[in-house]
Amino acid sequence: MTSYTINRAMPDDAEVIMQLMETSRRTMQENGNPCQWPVGYPSREVIDDDLQHGDCYIVCDAAGKVVGSFVLRQGPDPSYGHIYEGKWLDDSMPYYVIHRVTSLPAAHGVFSAIISYCIQRSNNLRIDTHRDNHIMRHLVEKNGFTYCGIIHLSRARSAERLAYQMISCNACKVQP
Template identity: 50%
Template sequence: MTTKPQFTVRPATEADLPTIMQLVKSAIQIMHNSGNTGQWKDGYPGKDIIMDDITSHTCYILMSEGKAVGSFALKPGSDPTYSKIYNGAWLNDEPYYVVHRVTSLPETHGTFAAVLNYSFGICSNIRIDTFCDNTIMRHLLEKHGFHYCGIIHVANGDERLAFHKI
């Protein structure tokens, strides 16, 4: 019988930057292996973005058995890229948090559930977006009860599918 991994979440520190960058590389490899080669390209997310998440106290590390196995950013709204939504609407206009930059190691399962468990402990109104070819994230969002709300555009103009859960 396989036991589910136990995760703890802690705020990331500047000392975690190299570990998080390795987790980013791992996440990119997972995306590429699943056919999603269009997301997180051209050096995104780079060290400057991750460091901004860390210094703004919105970056978190998932730990399992003393090892960093994932990371994510949890940011309070309002997120400027979420101000306009096309071909749909958000579920509400209440204060919300956004989950960004979710990473994990390929051999670690259950990290997204841990991210959501932590996030919903902070705020009961969560938004998230993903690239159209990110079939893994789209599956996880559906599995965890997120509602597809429409299309948003990120800072560089690229489209993202927008999801919301209350």
Template identity: 45%
Template sequence: MYVRRSNMEDIPAMMDLYAQARVFMRENGNLNQWDENYPSRELLEKDIAFGNSYIVEDDEKNLAATFAFIKGEDPTYYGIENGAWLNHEPYGTIHRLAGNTSYHGIASGCISWCKSQIGNLRADTHEDNKIMQHLLEKNGFVRCGIIHLANGAPRIAYQFAGDSTNYQGSNEQSQQNYNQPNRSNQPMQNQNWSVREVSSGGRGFGIASMVLGIIALVLFFSFVNIPLAILSIIFGIIQLTRKAPKGWQSPGSS
């Protein structure tokens, strides 16, 4: 499996996967979380433009999952009711996770990838989405309270903060309200696949390097060829650096 940032060409396949996810939700008792227009194409385009949209592909480049992963403050998390966040350290947020159910453990693999990016994570889900609640708790997230979306709709808020036992005292109210056991130390279900981050295919710096190199050759006897040649070398180095993949292996069996 390979995870990379999405691009505009991926949107049709992503929307198909989200359509399948909505059907799956309805079939499993979650009737109200996503309407037929969510997530919209405009929202996916925004996620992609800000570099927050990701897809997971198999070796044949079939779409296995998609999700938004955003580092930084989420405005809908400023207030929380009936509990408290585990901490207020910098965090990343997982939104709009949808996986092809024919790939065993794909959703947990996506969450593990997010953990590899930052060890402090938040997420929220609808009260009827029992599957997502179980998935988050299985992967060490603690139920913290209730947050409200921009439109006022309530959502159950979760946080992963590594070993959540370190925060049981500060989050005692939340733990009492929901009576949730600490599951952060439970190993993940066996994942017989690995995920490796790869480049989304951007070649901008490489092309710029080539063009500047050609111009520098044409203007060989001009005083501007030296700075152009230097820029060409710099862009070439950046492109080579950007193409280097960064790998990780999902957690082992219990």
């Protein structure tokens, strides 16, 4: 299993993150998902905003090469305020949302490393993806998320996304 290091992204990481975004956009398009990230999204302004918030992270391989990125943002997230055709596993506890996940196609296990990192910071995670993003849907379900319903992105009301939640009970267990 490949070992990855996750660090908070710095402003000088913006260019490599933008390259990862473009690589991920092409991967999505090549795998039947041409609409989730249209050309121009995520924009440099979105990435700069993520960096300014301090919740953008980079994933590096053992050689120090950046092979992935993601945002882990504390909720509430306006897009998650209303869920349709389902319900959240829990809608009362604070949660974090994982956004803008990228990785190089040859870097295997990046998503699992991201989830391991995120679950150490919050036992209540949410994520969403486009219906046509079969790769991400597989990864999300494989890594323990439960499908909860449909949300609409606040940035584009017509943008429907499949919403998932993971609640880790590790923090809930009583130690003997």
